[in-house]
Amino acid sequence: MVLLVAVTPVLAPTSQVLLTLAFAKGLAVLGIIVLLQAGQVSFGHALYFAVSAYVAASVARSFGGELVTTLLAGVAAAAVVGLVVGVFVVRYRYIFFAMLNLAVSMIFFALLEKFYYVTGGSDGLQVPRPTVVGLTLERGEFETILFYGALVLSLLAAWGTHRYLASPLGNMLRAIKTNEVRLEYLGVSARSTLLSGYVLSAALCGLGGALMAVAQGIVTPEYAYWVRSGEFVFIAILGGSGSVAGAFVGALIYEGVRTYAAAFASDIWQMVLGIVLLVIIIFGPSGVTGLYQRLMDRLVGPARPRGAGDSERAPGAAE
Amino acid sequence: ADKPDELKIGITTFLSGPASVFGEPAKAAADMIIEQINADGGIDGVPIAASYVDEGAGGEALVSEYRRLVEDVDVDLMLASISSGNCNQLAPLAEDLKVLNLMWDCGTQRIFEENDYRYVFRTQANATPEMLATVLYLLKTKPDFSTIAVVNQDYAWGRDSWDIFQTALKAMKPDAKVVAEFFPKFGAPDFSTEISRLQALRPDVILSTSWGGDLDTFVRQAAQRGLTNTSTLVLPLAESSLQRLGSALPPGHIVGGRGDHYFLHPERVGDPAFDDFMKAFHDKTGAYPIYPVFHMSQALAAVKAVYAKAIEANGGEWPDREQVVDAMDGLSFQGLGNEVTIRDDHQGLEDQLLGTTAKSDEYGFAILKDIMLFDAEDITTPVGEESIEWLKTLGPDFVASVEPKTYAD
Amino acid sequence: MNLQLFALAFFDGIAYAALVFLVAVGLTLIFGVLRVLNVAHGSFYAMGAYATASTVGAIVAAGYSPWLAFPMMIIASALIGGLIGGPVEKLLLRRIYDMEEVLQILVTFAVFMILEDVQRLVWGVQPYFESSALMVLGTVDVLGITYTAYQLILLPVVAILVLVGLRIFLRHTLSGKLILAVTEDREAATAIGVNVDRVYLVTFVVGASLAAFGGALASATTSVIPGMGADMIVLSFAVVATAGLGRIEGAAITALLIGLGRSFAVYLAPELDVLVPYLIMLAVLLVRPEGLFGMAHTRKI
Amino acid sequence: MSSKVLMAAKGLEIRFGGVVAADDVNIEIHEGHNLAIIGPNGAGKTTFLNICTGYLKPHRGSVTFDGRDVTGLAPRRLVRMGVARAFQIPQLFTEHTVIENLLIAAAAQARRWSPLTPIATIPERGEMLHLLDMVRCAHIADRPVSELPEGQRKLIDIALALALKPKLLFMDEPTSGVASSEKFEVLDIIAKALAEAKVTAVFVEHDIGIVERFADEVAVWNRGEVLFRGVPGEILSHPDVIRDVIGETV
Amino acid sequence: MLEFRDVTVTLGGVRVLRDVSFLINTSDTVALIGANGAGKTTTLRSIMGFTHMTGEIRFLREDITKLPPAKRPGLGIGYAAEDRRLFSAFTVEENILMPAQVARLTAQETTRRLGRVYTILPELKEMAGRPAGSVSGGQGKMVALGRALMIGTRLIMLDEPFQGLAPALARRYAEALRTLRDHDPDVTLIITESNPGLLRRFADRALVVERGEMREGSLAEDAPDPLHPASPATTP
Numbered sequence A: 001m002v003l004l005v006a007v008t009p010v011l012a013p014t015s016q017v018l019l020t021l022a023f024a025k026g027l028a029v030l031g032i033i034v035l036l037q038a039g040q041v042s043f044g045h046a047l048y049f050a051v052s053a054y055v056a057a058s059v060a061r062s063f064g065g066e067l068v069t070t071l072l073a074g075v076a077a078a079a080v081v082g083l084v085v086g087v088f089v090v091r092y093r094y095i096f097f098a099m100l101n102l103a104v105s106m107i108f109f110a111l112l113e114k115f116y117y118v119t120g121g122s123d124g125l126q127v128p129r130p131t132v133v134g135l136t137l138e139r140g141e142f143e144t145i146l147f148y149g150a151l152v153l154s155l156l157a158a159w160g161t162h163r164y165l166a167s168p169l170g171n172m173l174r175a176i177k178t179n180e181v182r183l184e185y186l187g188v189s190a191r192s193t194l195l196s197g198y199v200l201s202a203a204l205c206g207l208g209g210a211l212m213a214v215a216q217g218i219v220t221p222e223y224a225y226w227v228r229s230g231e232f233v234f235i236a237i238l239g240g241s242g243s244v245a246g247a248f249v250g251a252l253i254y255e256g257v258r259t260y261a262a263a264f265a266s267d268i269w270q271m272v273l274g275i276v277l278l279v280i281i282i283f284g285p286s287g288v289t290g291l292y293q294r295l296m297d298r299l300v301g302p303a304r305p306r307g308a309g310d311s312e313r314a315p316g317a318a319e
Numbered sequence B: 001a002d003k004p005d006e007l008k009i010g011i012t013t014f015l016s017g018p019a020s021v022f023g024e025p026a027k028a029a030a031d032m033i034i035e036q037i038n039a040d041g042g043i044d045g046v047p048i049a050a051s052y053v054d055e056g057a058g059g060e061a062l063v064s065e066y067r068r069l070v071e072d073v074d075v076d077l078m079l080a081s082i083s084s085g086n087c088n089q090l091a092p093l094a095e096d097l098k099v100l101n102l103m104w105d106c107g108t109q110r111i112f113e114e115n116d117y118r119y120v121f122r123t124q125a126n127a128t129p130e131m132l133a134t135v136l137y138l139l140k141t142k143p144d145f146s147t148i149a150v151v152n153q154d155y156a157w158g159r160d161s162w163d164i165f166q167t168a169l170k171a172m173k174p175d176a177k178v179v180a181e182f183f184p185k186f187g188a189p190d191f192s193t194e195i196s197r198l199q200a201l202r203p204d205v206i207l208s209t210s211w212g213g214d215l216d217t218f219v220r221q222a223a224q225r226g227l228t229n230t231s232t233l234v235l236p237l238a239e240s241s242l243q244r245l246g247s248a249l250p251p252g253h254i255v256g257g258r259g260d261h262y263f264l265h266p267e268r269v270g271d272p273a274f275d276d277f278m279k280a281f282h283d284k285t286g287a288y289p290i291y292p293v294f295h296m297s298q299a300l301a302a303v304k305a306v307y308a309k310a311i312e313a314n315g316g317e318w319p320d321r322e323q324v325v326d327a328m329d330g331l332s333f334q335g336l337g338n339e340v341t342i343r344d345d346h347q348g349l350e351d352q353l354l355g356t357t358a359k360s361d362e363y364g365f366a367i368l369k370d371i372m373l374f375d376a377e378d379i380t381t382p383v384g385e386e387s388i389e390w391l392k393t394l395g396p397d398f399v400a401s402v403e404p405k406t407y408a409d
Numbered sequence C: 001m002n003l004q005l006f007a008l009a010f011f012d013g014i015a016y017a018a019l020v021f022l023v024a025v026g027l028t029l030i031f032g033v034l035r036v037l038n039v040a041h042g043s044f045y046a047m048g049a050y051a052t053a054s055t056v057g058a059i060v061a062a063g064y065s066p067w068l069a070f071p072m073m074i075i076a077s078a079l080i081g082g083l084i085g086g087p088v089e090k091l092l093l094r095r096i097y098d099m100e101e102v103l104q105i106l107v108t109f110a111v112f113m114i115l116e117d118v119q120r121l122v123w124g125v126q127p128y129f130e131s132s133a134l135m136v137l138g139t140v141d142v143l144g145i146t147y148t149a150y151q152l153i154l155l156p157v158v159a160i161l162v163l164v165g166l167r168i169f170l171r172h173t174l175s176g177k178l179i180l181a182v183t184e185d186r187e188a189a190t191a192i193g194v195n196v197d198r199v200y201l202v203t204f205v206v207g208a209s210l211a212a213f214g215g216a217l218a219s220a221t222t223s224v225i226p227g228m229g230a231d232m233i234v235l236s237f238a239v240v241a242t243a244g245l246g247r248i249e250g251a252a253i254t255a256l257l258i259g260l261g262r263s264f265a266v267y268l269a270p271e272l273d274v275l276v277p278y279l280i281m282l283a284v285l286l287v288r289p290e291g292l293f294g295m296a297h298t299r300k301i
Numbered sequence D: 001m002s003s004k005v006l007m008a009a010k011g012l013e014i015r016f017g018g019v020v021a022a023d024d025v026n027i028e029i030h031e032g033h034n035l036a037i038i039g040p041n042g043a044g045k046t047t048f049l050n051i052c053t054g055y056l057k058p059h060r061g062s063v064t065f066d067g068r069d070v071t072g073l074a075p076r077r078l079v080r081m082g083v084a085r086a087f088q089i090p091q092l093f094t095e096h097t098v099i100e101n102l103l104i105a106a107a108a109q110a111r112r113w114s115p116l117t118p119i120a121t122i123p124e125r126g127e128m129l130h131l132l133d134m135v136r137c138a139h140i141a142d143r144p145v146s147e148l149p150e151g152q153r154k155l156i157d158i159a160l161a162l163a164l165k166p167k168l169l170f171m172d173e174p175t176s177g178v179a180s181s182e183k184f185e186v187l188d189i190i191a192k193a194l195a196e197a198k199v200t201a202v203f204v205e206h207d208i209g210i211v212e213r214f215a216d217e218v219a220v221w222n223r224g225e226v227l228f229r230g231v232p233g234e235i236l237s238h239p240d241v242i243r244d245v246i247g248e249t250v
Numbered sequence E: 001m002l003e004f005r006d007v008t009v010t011l012g013g014v015r016v017l018r019d020v021s022f023l024i025n026t027s028d029t030v031a032l033i034g035a036n037g038a039g040k041t042t043t044l045r046s047i048m049g050f051t052h053m054t055g056e057i058r059f060l061r062e063d064i065t066k067l068p069p070a071k072r073p074g075l076g077i078g079y080a081a082e083d084r085r086l087f088s089a090f091t092v093e094e095n096i097l098m099p100a101q102v103a104r105l106t107a108q109e110t111t112r113r114l115g116r117v118y119t120i121l122p123e124l125k126e127m128a129g130r131p132a133g134s135v136s137g138g139q140g141k142m143v144a145l146g147r148a149l150m151i152g153t154r155l156i157m158l159d160e161p162f163q164g165l166a167p168a169l170a171r172r173y174a175e176a177l178r179t180l181r182d183h184d185p186d187v188t189l190i191i192t193e194s195n196p197g198l199l200r201r202f203a204d205r206a207l208v209v210e211r212g213e214m215r216e217g218s219l220a221e222d223a224p225d226p227l228h229p230a231s232p233a234t235t236p
């Protein structure tokens, strides 16, 4: 799978940027997936995407811009903002959590538009192409480097997140979803646990945002708009909220469907996307990765009996 | 170069979201014009084939699709785009991809003031001449007003256009007083509060560069509550709303068309090509053309003209793409409006038309009277200068120095 | 700011609040019962507006009395709620109640995307504007400022009627009680004989009709344009969260706060106008983490 | 009593609306003496546990643990000081498997926060499997908790509390829902383990047989008050207790 | 009156009941016994229509396998779930009354049945006005029991009804239930309960669930409690 993606640009060169953008989004979606483990949905994670993108843009504009420092600055900024906002929002759950994140991101969005002397308003900021280890590159070379860079970063992030989720901390994060009382009674603070996940998710979104900024060459307030936050959640579910790979598979499929639907069914692309989504949810509620798993089960035989949460549960078999 | 089977053009336009009020008519116009060109034998025998991209699908989809069209479909040129934000994003991309890009509808004046491009051109005016002409029209028709308020959409266009307008106004009429500045959010469904406030303040003039549903809502609510009786509205983009507003827009308010774009264009009416198109468009879509239709016609006229010029320069042979780009410099072409010329900085020189609303029984919606047609040369920022700085250098005498053509009827 | 301006801002505020309430209350109802955050709510709102604007336009154009606009609003919203909301619940949502919350949001999001395009295919992209209903009611002058009776009087009155009606329905009728019971525990409700499927269907249809009704009422004052639904969703979500889950009264008070906040912002600090709903939400949740009327949910231990 | 006072409640008072759930409750918990709490339904037994473990803050009165005032301290603080609890209604992580539930508890207890080590590999795993074995749930170690019947959930809930290696363990009706054929046996094992690890247990129980067998002391609750307190033999034969709690024998 | 024919229930890939068949006659009082996780609750839930199952369930000679769950209470089936499942937003009395309201019983009939419930469970009367969400664990069990009695005119299914009740109380209820059954020959009772002493007080029959299968058991021998003769449950 990874290999397939890695060689794609050689076979179909124009897909390279599309894939880079998909990776950028996939990273942000990974952040969403981390929070979904705790049963929390954020409708405002575009905030971190945008914070990082704008910081990366400023760094690229004012300090000559080296790719690595640009990305690092973005991620660091997102993590710091994530920590500050996180301390406040981890007290809330469910729709309150979702909407507070949305509120914060929309305030940031409004600020980006208002302070247009600094931020370029809704025209946004151009991001000059950063140098790579001091070298100034042509667009073509730069994009190739960026693509493979994004691929490697995504793999690293996916691996790291996977380990995190399997670790005690990650398991505690998942425990928040089902029983915070018990978590407290194990001597663990649900809020700090959620905060750790929140900062991680902000950093991942930040990485995606910074990558997007250098890949697109422009940052606009739209980076912080709620529709984008919604999109991240959307992709997370599309790919399968339970798995790290789902983030990237989802992002690839989403970008693909959207781009080609916009090209070949330009007046009904939303409908096409909506229908694809419905089909996936109805027939494979655990997302594309879940569908794949099921297919493999059917071909190779089930690995182990499936757990709760599957569609076969009795009506209303609530806990 | 070898003559291709077809001339492939990529066109970005809004097919979804609020800006589709511009995008859809423009697409309809493009279809009609291209059909006509192909029926007439295409461009030197080569038919045009257009692919459309929806700008409403968002930045990433747009960029990806733009690249796909350029790199995979191998289009000969791109017409992009409506949104200024998208222009900002696509211009450097076009430059890197070395593809001829005609900016056919976006208004930001900054593009050519802040950057030099080889492949990017604009086949219409920009925000500066549009706003400057509006200020001039206002000062020429209503010189004695003293207070003004603004109600613009809260995004780049609303902010920038007010910046330009205000700078020009201050330069030419320093005593005009701005009594209120409102920037309701884009797509705001209700302006009641703004209107109450304006009724209390009673400014002589209210500027709004809004468009689409926002403008319709604002004008209607203002009319319903009698604001249009006490203040003069100045609406530089309202040509595109006249037909929808019907009788809601009362007589006596100033309307512009982002260029010399008006289906009753005083200099073009009577030209068979113009009249035929107006009728055909109305037959097809049920509405008269609005300014994006004019802009589209200009971009396609530029395509036709530039190929003709390049072929001639190439000794009658089909030009390669770089030759086409070379031919863009100084190109003149005429779409549905007056002739447009591309300047050295790739900016198009396009005349500006404004008028005052009058009741029309024939059409059932307001038409324009006291039309003024401003010559592009007089009101476009000179090459190499920065708009705001240039506007600041204008003085009150500038008003009299510009002499538009006027049409009294 | 003098008293007159204060009064004016107040009048503008309640008119806007009435509209916000009418749109958000349907969402609150659906969320309260089905626990599904219905993104397609925005579509119902937009379609109610489109259906009303286009039919009333046709009626008036055909020379009938503009007073017919009022019954038409009710008919159009009921039709949208029943003919579109009904099948959406029956064919789609019903399959997903056992799934995770996010999946449910997503299904409604998909429905929203599909309906966005359906609207465009049916009604095109040109704005509709049909204010006959507003015109026939005329204007009222208050403190030298002209208001439309429609906004100043009719909308708040309708909002109050809806609020009172829903309260009575939920608190004092059997169906209302059953709705609350189903909300808490579907299986337990089934075990005492409640037809859960029907309760859900009815609630959804009523909620969707309310959204459409909000759109129908709005259509007299605003342009009906593509994308109008999306804006309303975020606002409604903010209202639901600020109000406390499924709390109708909370929705009313939140709408009032937002309406007044917005109009005072326009008078005092126009820059904040856009942020008002979010600032109010932040302020309320800071003090009351469960929303204005929300109850802290304590787990049985 | 001679041994050390582990926890002491003084003058606890709490009411919910008109219901008095604790009304001047004074009680000491002595190290090594298992205390059983009995009483009619709604007497305030669970409420007492809630106060002692920090879930509820009393309106009046104080709780001390190990000589420190811990009134109103968050449960997680008390847990870290060595107070654990098993619940009347099992509190488990339903989307985790049984063993994962225990591993989370073990990791919390051993303060293993490393974000990159898989929880399945922590050294406490063997110990946790042993614990599961003890409550006779080893065979379901890999089942998701959401699939388990009530009885097994109760046992796992107790195992979770044990995994914390507490000094003081509160158990709220540990055997309700556990089949009668098993409960004595399981509780025997648990009691033995508790004694070995020197854990003091406080448990609410309706099954008088269990109380007789495992309690060193019995306290009888009614309407938010401690009515009687003493050794089981004495208390359980008190006529008032028989009438209100145990019921006459047939 | 109630018959299982080859009922198989699979939950999450596990076959919890396998080809179970049995017959219960009107006015039987049946104890469903078995170890933890044997499938007692599952059996009751199947009767309520809450599981996916194959086979056939007949009630009063009708096949109800395909009957929507919400229609079953209307046949006179009352069910008190093991985990209470009260409507916490309502008061205790509203909870008890609700099934009667759903069934649209007359005011008279409702009052009669409410009276009956309060006779059997007098403690409920005391807490009638309190929100069901605030009652204690054992009190919640009583409310659930009361609610089931309200609608169960033909079949009353109680899943561990005495669990968590103080023994004195449990004993009183057991007696009250027996009285109820003695006075109302139409009523059939199914109870799952692990306290054999209580069961013996009023059950006629025992069905033992074991490894997914159901067999007839005798109350006398299937409820041994030899380990703990001191336990009051087994005190003669």
Ligand SMILES: Nc1ncnc2c1ncn2[C@@H]1O[C@H](COP(=O)(O)OP(=O)(O)OP(=O)(O)O)[C@@H](O)[C@H]1O
Residues within 6 Å of the ligand: A308, D146, D147, D148, D149, D150, D151, D152, D177, D179, E011, E012, E013, E014, E016, E034, E035, E036, E037, E038, E039, E040, E041, E042, E043, E082
């Ligand atoms: N959702 C599910 N997925 C998989 N297995 C399940 C599920 N629900 C229940 N089971 C299994 O079904 C079996 C029977 O459960 P049931 O609740 O009927 O037992 P029970 O006899 O009532 O036990 P208890 O006395 O503990 O209440 C158990 O072994 C349980 O693990």
Ligand SMILES: Nc1ncnc2c1ncn2[C@@H]1O[C@H](COP(=O)(O)OP(=O)(O)OP(=O)(O)O)[C@@H](O)[C@H]1O
Residues within 6 Å of the ligand: D016, D017, D019, D020, D021, D039, D040, D041, D042, D043, D044, D045, D046, D047, D048, D088, E134, E135, E136, E137, E138, E139, E140, E164
């Ligand atoms: N959060 C609460 N809100 C309102 N009332 C409460 C609350 N918690 C407990 N109560 C009331 O306080 C009283 C004591 O409850 P508690 O749960 O402590 O009883 P208990 O002795 O544990 O009973 P059981 O044996 O039935 O579990 C009960 O009457 C209960 O209704």
Ligand SMILES: [Mg+2]
Residues within 6 Å of the ligand: D045, D046, D047, D088, D172, E136, E137, E138
């Ligand atoms: Mg208790």
Ligand SMILES: [Mg+2]
Residues within 6 Å of the ligand: D149, D150, E040, E041, E042, E082, E159
């Ligand atoms: Mg059971």
